Amino acid sequence: MSRILIVEDEDAIRRVLIKIIKNENTSFVVEEAADGEEGLAKIEAADFDLVLCDIKMPKMDGVEVLEKVQAIKPEIPFIMISGHGELETAVESMRLGAFDYISKPPDLNRLLNAIRNALDRKKLVVENKRLKKKVDKNYEMIGESEETTRIKGIIExxxxxxxxxxxxxxxxxxxxxVAHWLHQKSERSKNPMIEVNCAAIPSELIESELFGHVKGSFTGANKDRAGKFEAANGGTIFLDEIGDMSLSAQAKVLRALQENKVSRVGSDKDIKVDVRVIAATNKNLKREIAKGRFREDLYHRLAVILINVPSLNERVADIPLLIEHFTEIIAAQQGNAVRKFSEGAINLLKTYKWTGNIRELRNVIERLTILGEEEITENDVQLFANK
Incomplete structure (x- = not known):
């Protein structure tokens, strides 16, 4: 159930907007305010999923309301309502953080598309914040080896x-x-970090996933949909396994980086985006370039800073701290006491070749805490590590 606030001094316009919104979805809870001061007071007192705000109002204009709300509740999307002659102010409000603007009298389809997209964006922001609370511990960088210290220094x-x-x-x-740490330690951390696993999305859908699409642009496109670049506006987009991205999608990503614009599949309208791009790959992109599978111009756009994350076999000194970290997380997830590892068990684990790196180590630690005794011994490792 979405809560929407209409801040508009013209009673007739408020009535029209309420009718349009209720016809779209009867479950929407719609509140109204007759001026900017009343609207700001309601926003300060309650949580809303969307605000439709007139620009020219008595007591406090819409731009001032937007600026004040950006300081206290920046996650609330604003759709500004502009009258004749207010287009320049509407565009300025977009620069200040508004999601979109609608001219009076409101066009039905334009308004409904803006509302749907704004609510989709709000859901993504809320979900990202929910996940981020879980992520901080899970994505903590563990280790004091020379290699790990070097990476931490680069991130700082x-x-x-x-x-x-x-x-x-x-x-x-x-x-x-590493990508999460870069985002969380950046000035963009208050805004979303949107992750895209380029290897997990079919090549025919990757462009729609990244840039969105308009209704009817392909089979199954039943409504307009914002892409990940739009969802990440003001924040960070993490393109994981970018080496698996199709060449056509690479071309569009390159344009987004060059011009800070995207266009949805099936549309020729440009959408301005302000996004920091972090990419990752397990492939040798220079080799992929030589084979014609990756664009060299995109590589140079992405690789302003290169961070190579060493394998676990190259940072064996971190294994004791990683074991301690994983046992605490696993115990908390399973509701058990934290298991201890004997010195012999730790030393034996340090001698193994970890082809699956830290992910494999975590799986082994979980297996040992389930199958081992109260203290995990060298014998438990030999029996259950399967190395």
Whole structure:
């Protein structure tokens, strides 16, 4: 159930907007305010999923309301309502953080599309915040080895900047962990980080996933849909396994990076986006370029900063701290006491070759905590590690 606030000083316009919204979805809860001061007071007192706000109002204009709400509840999307001669102000409100603007009198389809897209964006932001609360612990960078310390140092320098980052490394080394740290330590951390696994999305759907689509643009496109670049506006988009992206999608990503614009599949309308791009791959992109499978111009756009995440075999000194970290997480998830590992067990685990890297180590630790005794011994490792 979505809560929508209409801030509009003209009673007739409020009535029209309420009717349109209720006809779209009767479950929507719609509240109204007759001026900017009343609207701001309602926003401060309650949570809303969307605000439709007139620009020219007595007491406090819509731009001032937008600016004040951006400071206290930036996750609420604003659709500005502009009258004749207010187009320049409407565009300025977009720069200040408004999601969209609608001219008076409101066009039905334009208004409904804006409302749907704004509510979709709000859901993504809320979900991202919910996940982020879980993520902080799970994505903590564990280790004090020389290799891990080097990466932490790079992150501290790079995160506060707008530089694009390309993260390389084998599967399971923690590339997504580095991406999360870059975002969480950046000025964009209050806005969403949207993740896209380029290897998991069929090539014929990747462009729609990244850039959105308009209704009827292909079979199954039953309504307009915002893409991941739009959802990440003001924040970060993480393109994981970008080496698996199709060449046609690469061309569109390159344009987005060059012009800060995207266009939905089936549309020729440009949409401005402000997105920091972090990409990751387990492939050698220079080799992929030589084989014609990856665009060299895109590579140079992405690889402003290169971070190579070493394999677990290259950072064996981190294994004791990783064991401690994983046992605490697993115990909390299973509701059990934290298991202890003997020195012999730890030393034996340090001698193994970890082809699956940190992901494999975590699975082994979980297996040992389930099958081992109160203290995990060298004998338990030999029996259950399956190495």
């Amino acid at each position: 320098k790079v995160a506060p900047t707008e530089a694009r980052v390309l993260i390389t490394g084998e599967n399971g080394t923690g590339k997504e962990l």
